[in-house]
Amino acid sequence: MGLRKKNSVNRRDFLKNVAASAAVMATPAAASPSPASVTGTPGAIPVSAEEELRSLTPVEILTTERTGSDFMVDVIKSLDIEYVCANPGSSFRGLHESIVNYGGNSRPEFITCCHEESSVGMGHGYAKIAGKPLLVMAHGTVGLQHAAMAVYNAYCDRVPIVIIGGNILDATRRISQVEWSHSVQDAASILRDYVKWDDLPISLPHFGESAVRAYKIAMTPPMMPVLLIVDGELQENPVASDATLRVPKLTPTAAPQGDSGAVDEAARLLVAAENPVLIAGRAARTPAGMTYLLELAETLQIPVIDQMDRMNFPTRHPLNQTDRGRELISGADVILGLEVNDFWGALHAFRDQMERTSRPIARADAKTISINSANLSVKSNYQNFQRYAEVDVDIPADAEATLPALTEAVKRRMDAGRKNVFAERRAKLVDAHDQSLQHARDAAAYAWDASPISTARLSAEIWAQIKNEDWSLVSTATFVNRWPHRLWDFDKHHQYIGNAGGYGIGYNAPASVGAALANRKHGRLSVNIQCDGDLMYAPGVLWTAAHHRIPLLTVMHNNRAYHQEVMQVQIMANRHSRGIDRANIGTTLSDPPIDYAKLAQSMGVYGEGPISDPKDLGPAITRAMQVVKRGEPALIDVLTQPR
Amino acid sequence: MTGPTVTMLNTFLIAAVVSAPILGASQNSAAPPGGNAQNGKKVFEKLGCFRCHGSAGEGMPQTGKEAGPPKIASPHLSLQDFVRFVRAPKGQMPPFSAAQVSDDELSDVYAFLQAVASQPKVELPSTANAQNGQRLYSAFGCYECHGLQGQGSTQTGGVRIGPPQIPFSGFVAYVREPASQMPPYTSKVVSEAQLADIYVFLQSRPQAVPSKSIPLLNQ
Numbered sequence: 001m002g003l004r005k006k007n008s009v010n011r012r013d014f015l016k017n018v019a020a021s022a023a024v025m026a027t028p029a030a031a032s033p034s035p036a037s038v039t040g041t042p043g044a045i046p047v048s049a050e051e052e053l054r055s056l057t058p059v060e061i062l063t064t065e066r067t068g069s070d071f072m073v074d075v076i077k078s079l080d081i082e083y084v085c086a087n088p089g090s091s092f093r094g095l096h097e098s099i100v101n102y103g104g105n106s107r108p109e110f111i112t113c114c115h116e117e118s119s120v121g122m123g124h125g126y127a128k129i130a131g132k133p134l135l136v137m138a139h140g141t142v143g144l145q146h147a148a149m150a151v152y153n154a155y156c157d158r159v160p161i162v163i164i165g166g167n168i169l170d171a172t173r174r175i176s177q178v179e180w181s182h183s184v185q186d187a188a189s190i191l192r193d194y195v196k197w198d199d200l201p202i203s204l205p206h207f208g209e210s211a212v213r214a215y216k217i218a219m220t221p222p223m224m225p226v227l228l229i230v231d232g233e234l235q236e237n238p239v240a241s242d243a244t245l246r247v248p249k250l251t252p253t254a255a256p257q258g259d260s261g262a263v264d265e266a267a268r269l270l271v272a273a274e275n276p277v278l279i280a281g282r283a284a285r286t287p288a289g290m291t292y293l294l295e296l297a298e299t300l301q302i303p304v305i306d307q308m309d310r311m312n313f314p315t316r317h318p319l320n321q322t323d324r325g326r327e328l329i330s331g332a333d334v335i336l337g338l339e340v341n342d343f344w345g346a347l348h349a350f351r352d353q354m355e356r357t358s359r360p361i362a363r364a365d366a367k368t369i370s371i372n373s374a375n376l377s378v379k380s381n382y383q384n385f386q387r388y389a390e391v392d393v394d395i396p397a398d399a400e401a402t403l404p405a406l407t408e409a410v411k412r413r414m415d416a417g418r419k420n421v422f423a424e425r426r427a428k429l430v431d432a433h434d435q436s437l438q439h440a441r442d443a444a445a446y447a448w449d450a451s452p453i454s455t456a457r458l459s460a461e462i463w464a465q466i467k468n469e470d471w472s473l474v475s476t477a478t479f480v481n482r483w484p485h486r487l488w489d490f491d492k493h494h495q496y497i498g499n500a501g502g503y504g505i506g507y508n509a510p511a512s513v514g515a516a517l518a519n520r521k522h523g524r525l526s527v528n529i530q531c532d533g534d535l536m537y538a539p540g541v542l543w544t545a546a547h548h549r550i551p552l553l554t555v556m557h558n559n560r561a562y563h564q565e566v567m568q569v570q571i572m573a574n575r576h577s578r579g580i581d582r583a584n585i586g587t588t589l590s591d592p593p594i595d596y597a598k599l600a601q602s603m604g605v606y607g608e609g610p611i612s613d614p615k616d617l618g619p620a621i622t623r624a625m626q627v628v629k630r631g632e633p634a635l636i637d638v639l640t641q642p643r
Numbered sequence: 644m645t646g647p648t649v650t651m652l653n654t655f656l657i658a659a660v661v662s663a664p665i666l667g668a669s670q671n672s673a674a675p676p677g678g679n680a681q682n683g684k685k686v687f688e689k690l691g692c693f694r695c696h697g698s699a700g701e702g703m704p705q706t707g708k709e710a711g712p713p714k715i716a717s718p719h720l721s722l723q724d725f726v727r728f729v730r731a732p733k734g735q736m737p738p739f740s741a742a743q744v745s746d747d748e749l750s751d752v753y754a755f756l757q758a759v760a761s762q763p764k765v766e767l768p769s770t771a772n773a774q775n776g777q778r779l780y781s782a783f784g785c786y787e788c789h790g791l792q793g794q795g796s797t798q799t800g801g802v803r804i805g806p807p808q809i810p811f812s813g814f815v816a817y818v819r820e821p822a823s824q825m826p827p828y829t830s831k832v833v834s835e836a837q838l839a840d841i842y843v844f845l846q847s848r849p850q851a852v853p854s855k856s857i858p859l860l861n862q
Contacts, residue, residue: 442851447794448851463859480798641790
């Protein structure tokens with residue numbers, strides 16, 4: 001903070017004056033005197049042609065030691081932001097330069113990305129491991145346009161990311177066609193529907209307050225991305241006076257807890273219930289959330305159905321009854337939903353045939369309780385708020401913050417009689433859990449030796465080699481039939497990070513790299529089961545992983561198709577009785593087949609495959625693990641069953 | 644219970660939930676004999692009974708170590724025992740509550756099953772060709788949800804169908820009028836002869852080795 005500006009000449013003035021100087025140089029009448037005329041005078045101080053020229057033009061001070069962007073870095077550092085993900089853009093060049101030079105490229109460190117969607121996707125995965133946001137920078141126009149889908153995913157997934165978009169608001173300061181094309185009246189408008197807050201600071205003090213405010217808003221449940229549009233002039237102009245500049249203090253914000261009366265009513269219903277069920281969506285934001293959820297579940301001996309939007313509940317805990325979800329819901333008298341994104345959908349069955357139909361699967365007399373922070377921040381345009389659920393006890397609050405109070409309320413209402421009932425319930429659930437695990441193993445045995453390789457075999461081969469490591473599955477498990485959750489032993493919060501949130505394809509590859517970046521300092525083994533179609537959206541993130549030495553084991557689930565869409569086209573073709581022989585058009589990635597090992601190698605990532613014989617998979621994982629343990633990314637291309 | 648059968652059971656539950664109308668619960672005990680067989684057939688189909696027991700209630704012979712759904716045509720149980728069993732079955736069959744099907748309706752189903760033995764069944768032709776069935780299995784996109792070996796998928800909702808766990812008549816009936824998310828295949832798209840080829844292809848799929856014999860599945 002000690003460096004001060006020496007002049008008030010800004011970038012635009014500098015450019016304007018350089019242009020003026022150039023014009024002077026090009027004018028014959030203003031040409032410099034001949035060397036003879038200046039050197040032939042006895043006693044005169046010799047001057048060069050450049051010095052002579054300078055004497056004819058206004059004094060220009062071409063450098064400054066401190067700009068607005070330096071102050072911005074001070075603010076960013078005060079937020080303890082570790083990384084900034086971006087591909088470079090002129091509208092934030094001032095901030096870029098200040099980060100790498102003034103800030104020493106440390107906290108935040110610049111992570112070179114190859115697509116703005118990758119930058120945001122990395123921030124998405126990073127936040128779910130680190131528990132805090134990183135910074136993304138992008139052009140306010142073309143950059144945010146590229147970033148938009150990934151921002152929407154993070155918004156739907158309740159993930160904090162701080163985004164800075166560059167812009168040049170003052171039309172008279174734009175110096176080229178490019179800057180006109182990269183300028184916009186309301187840069188935030190493209191994201192406003194799916195960020196929690198945005199601002200356009202017009203002074204450095206304004207930037208300081210807005211940056212800290214943005215961080216707090218992003219980190220207050222429901223967490224979401226936030227956006228600051230930072231003008232190029234504000235970044236690049238010298239700081240006028242430090243007297244008015246200070247970095248605002250970041251103060252903690254308490255997560256919103258549920259109303260005490262409503263929480264007590266929820267406890268009353270849960271204690272009295274004979275067949276309660278707990279559905280966990282994004283319930284555990286942090287490791288503490290898992291602990292709280294475990295305590296509540298064990299206090300009530302309540303079966304838990306994990307929707308796997310976060311790592312909520314240990315997979316091998318006897319109360320984890322995820323595989324019996326529908327059966328349990330249909331018999332439940334009280335249903336508790338914790339941060340369940342689609343509560344209505346959890347209680348209904350659907351059929352997508354000639355007409356779309358739905359039918360309740362829960363008992364008509366079942367009481368429902370919802371604790372969901374999403375109700376605290378609802379927007380209109382995008383419809384991810386889902387269908388209206390008729391909830392009996394609706395608590396708009398953060399579930400993790402409310403769980404301790406709910407558990408205490410439950411304990412206050414329990415008596416010896418209820419404890420006995422709960423103990424009996426647990427005994428049945430233990431048996432059911434053991435059966436579910438055995439059923440999963442039996443099902444996995446089918447097509448065990450098939451080629452292409454079954455997703456069950458793929459998952460089991462990975463598990464065999466990571467189970468004794470400090471591992472973290474940083475990819476979605478949905479597209480491999482949840483086999484990891486059915487076969488692996490998950491018991492730590494960092495072992496799973498959930499899904500995209502908005503179902504936007506292209507999330508998984510960058511999110512896995514971002515999560516691996518967050519895992520790196522902990523020495524964890526990050527594992528990514530990567531769908532082929534998703535990787536093809538922006539495969540340049542592999543280069544980012546290689547460039548920044550981000551250790552990540554990627555195992556391709558290469559079914560050579562956007563398989564979900566193959567099935568969608570099939571549904572339409574069958575509905576019209578036209579056969580499905582053309583369902584591959586527009587949905588498959590098989591002609592020519594994509595060589596993902598070579599794709600990885602081309603970007604400096606260890607690559608191996610394609611592997612189609614299941615016997616070859618284990619040794620390939622072993623080799624790739626050795627690379628990852630050296631601190632580098634590795635990819636194995638595996639030809640797999642469709643799902 | 645074994646894993647594969649539970650997969651089937653889960654799906655059956657889904658199918659039953661989706662297919663079964665929410666009917667008014669009957670508080671009566673089992674209705675007297677003499678139900679309406681015609682209505683019983685409708686209820687039988689509506690509840691999805693055919694999906695396991697076949698369209699004529701013929702059941703499924705034991706395959707490998709697994710007992711298939713039993714023959715229920717010409718039930719030897721009394722009506723009262725039949726109703727009692729449907730309400731609280733043993734083995735893999737899911738229970739059907741009075742909210743899903745009334746005692747009167749079960750009486751009609753009972754009548755249908757008594758009459759059905761005399762009706763023609765869909766027989767698996769002896770000429771069915773597994774090799775052609777394998778080709779058709781891919782061509783008709785069955786693999787998309789059920790996997791290339793018929794192993795099934797929880798994500799798609801396609802149950803394990805290799806080897807089949809239901810009789811051929813049930814297989815045909817299900818393909819024509821599937822429950823849940825499966826798209827229907829009309830006879831315009833796939834003939835019964837082609838379905839027979841697919842069925843015998845699925846029959847040729849090996850039973851899984853016991854999971855306990857696979858070290859990777861016991862970690």
